Amino acid sequence: QQIVPVQIVNDSVSGEPDQEYDLSLSEEPSDVEVTPYRSTTIVIEDLDEARVRFLPGGSVLESSEMFTLTVVLEREISSPVSVNITDENGTVVDTVTFQPIPDQSTQQRVITITFPDDNIALEANE
Secondary structure (H helix, E strand, C coil), rough: CCCCCCCCCCCCCCCCCCCCEEEEECCCCCCCCCCCCCEEEECCCCCCCCCCEEECCCCCHHHHHHEEEEEEEECCCCCCCCEEEECCCCCCCEEEEECCCCCCCCCEEEEEEECCCCCCCCCCCC
């Protein structure tokens, strides 16, 4: 086992894509077999901009008529950030706003989505 140092520079360049850093074994000593796994890729995620995402959801019984989801903001922000939550038809069902909180790089908001039980007894999952 050997540790290969890789210097990662936080460049604060906004809007750039994630970067990839490739490593491979280039020479094969005569007395050593190198497996097919000769290379690997390290993905360097660009975290210069705030990201908003859902925590993984789940399923709910239709008769429940509501479901809670968690919306996560990753990265410290300097001004309020609002995101609209839309349904499959593009209709805004909720708006979540995150306020700047010094030295806090992650925030969460729990939202409740309501939907009517259409009382159809035999139907496929929606």
